[in-house]
Amino acid sequence: MSFDYDLFVIGGGSGGVRAARLAASEAGARVGLAEEYRMGGTCVIRGCVPKKLMVYASGFAHAVEDARAYGWQVHGGEFDWSLFKARLDDELTRLEGVYRGNLERAGVEIFDSRAVLTDPHTVRLADGTEKTARHILIASGGRPFVPEFPGSELAITSNDVFLFESLPKRILIVGGGYIACEFACILNGLGVEVTQFYRGAQILRGFDDEARGHIAGAMCAQGVDLRVGCNVQRIDRVEDGLWVKATDGGDAVFDAVLFATGRRPNTDGMGLEEAGIALGANGAVAVDEWSQSSVPSVYAVGDVTDRIALTPVAIREGAAFVETVFKGNPTRADHDLVPGAVFTRPEYGSVGLTEEEARGRGQIEVYSTAFRPMQSGFAGRPDRVMMKLIVAAESRKVLGCHIVADQAGEMIQLAAVAIKMGATKEDFDRTVAVHPTMAEELVTMKVPVRTG
Numbered sequence: 001m002s003f004d005y006d007l008f009v010i011g012g013g014s015g016g017v018r019a020a021r022l023a024a025s026e027a028g029a030r031v032g033l034a035e036e037y038r039m040g041g042t043c044v045i046r047g048c049v050p051k052k053l054m055v056y057a058s059g060f061a062h063a064v065e066d067a068r069a070y071g072w073q074v075h076g077g078e079f080d081w082s083l084f085k086a087r088l089d090d091e092l093t094r095l096e097g098v099y100r101g102n103l104e105r106a107g108v109e110i111f112d113s114r115a116v117l118t119d120p121h122t123v124r125l126a127d128g129t130e131k132t133a134r135h136i137l138i139a140s141g142g143r144p145f146v147p148e149f150p151g152s153e154l155a156i157t158s159n160d161v162f163l164f165e166s167l168p169k170r171i172l173i174v175g176g177g178y179i180a181c182e183f184a185c186i187l188n189g190l191g192v193e194v195t196q197f198y199r200g201a202q203i204l205r206g207f208d209d210e211a212r213g214h215i216a217g218a219m220c221a222q223g224v225d226l227r228v229g230c231n232v233q234r235i236d237r238v239e240d241g242l243w244v245k246a247t248d249g250g251d252a253v254f255d256a257v258l259f260a261t262g263r264r265p266n267t268d269g270m271g272l273e274e275a276g277i278a279l280g281a282n283g284a285v286a287v288d289e290w291s292q293s294s295v296p297s298v299y300a301v302g303d304v305t306d307r308i309a310l311t312p313v314a315i316r317e318g319a320a321f322v323e324t325v326f327k328g329n330p331t332r333a334d335h336d337l338v339p340g341a342v343f344t345r346p347e348y349g350s351v352g353l354t355e356e357e358a359r360g361r362g363q364i365e366v367y368s369t370a371f372r373p374m375q376s377g378f379a380g381r382p383d384r385v386m387m388k389l390i391v392a393a394e395s396r397k398v399l400g401c402h403i404v405a406d407q408a409g410e411m412i413q414l415a416a417v418a419i420k421m422g423a424t425k426e427d428f429d430r431t432v433a434v435h436p437t438m439a440e441e442l443v444t445m446k447v448p449v450r451t452g
Contacts, residue, residue, distance in 0.1 A: 341409030
């Protein structure tokens with residue numbers, strides 16, 4: 001049977017673009033790709049990249065204050081959202097062009113259209129045109145989820161933050177995951193009055209408990225009104241904003257209510273089940289270790305599979321798919337010991353097991369310290385950073401590393417290399433400290449604070 005393409009990719013995010021480009025440029029495949037919105041996906045257009053630029057912007061108020069403490073005669077001013085947003089939009093347009101240009105140079109045919117499956121080898125575009133392919137890759141990503149309740153249609157999601165024409169003066173952020181916490185810190189740093197509701201007992205569920213408590217304390221100290229054990233009961237539009245009734249009995253008026261209560265795989269209305277593709281929890285495409293779905297000709301990578309929702313993971317999965325399907329080199333994407341960062345203030349970088357996870361796997365030693373770093377301490381700020389290593393008592397391998405500090409994301413990347421290689425606590429101990437730095441604490445902690 002002849003096909004229009006060797007590969008057709010649905011989704012122009014990081015995973016789909018990497019797979020399409022490599023299949024075309026390195027394997028000589030005929031490749032088509034459909035993207036219904038903008039090339040770059042969640043990460044480039046409405047996630048990692050614009051969010052990190054907002055993180056940078058939000059830190060300058062503290063930088064001005066610190067500069068004065070260090071002797072600089074500087075005067076701060078108000079943050080100009082319209083100026084920043086114009087620069088941000090220009091940068092995202094530039095990056096989208098880079099993604100598009102890379103695909104075109106590789107020989108990928110691009111369709112600016114929604115695409116749905118009609119059978120295991122056929123996709124239908126928005127204009128009704130059908131394209132056939134020997135292999136189809138689903139890389140449609142995920143989307144924010146807002147639960148239904150009275151007034152839920154008045155809430156916004158993280159996608160909408162980058163579209164603000166002006167910053168709200170008062171915002172309620174609902175959720176306790178990393179997206180909610182990051183935007184709480186960002187908007188607080190930009191001068192917005194931030195209230196955060198989380199229905200659980202502590203934010204950042206699933207992360208290390210000690211780190212969670214440290215970050216929550218820091219957020220509150222910086223002015224975020226964090227209310228745990230609390231959720232939204234209803235929202236009503238009133239003359240001066242949005243009136244919110246809380247489950248703890250309180251109420252208040254806000255200019256915006258942002259729900260960051262999780263994301264779901266973007267599979268609705270794509271014809272996947274009709275084509276025989278099994279879907280798992282929350283609509284995720286169920287795949288095996290080779291990213292192959294229940295239909296042999298259809299694969300999936302990235303957030304749509306609900307494995308590890310991180311851009312570098314999607315890129316690795318896309319590359320492994322090409323190696324397996326088009327290069328005859330069966331390759332599994334490695335999902336073990338994936339480092340990550342949460343861009344709160346302060347940042348949180350982690351790799352490996354949490355203390356709680358490690359305790360369920362055997363005897364451990366915990367090395368942990370918290371201290372005032374030199375830079376902010378000199379400026380008179382009360383900030384404290386945290387460094388933590390979790391060590392297997394018998395093998396001495398470092399099972400996990402957790403850093404809560406400015407630039408924690410930069411530090412954890414390097415620590416992750418050692419841990420991925422199987423470094424022991426003694427390997428860390430033998431490494432000479434770089435002084436004076438925050439990271440030197442990772443190689444100078446000698447006595448465990450907890451065992452068990």
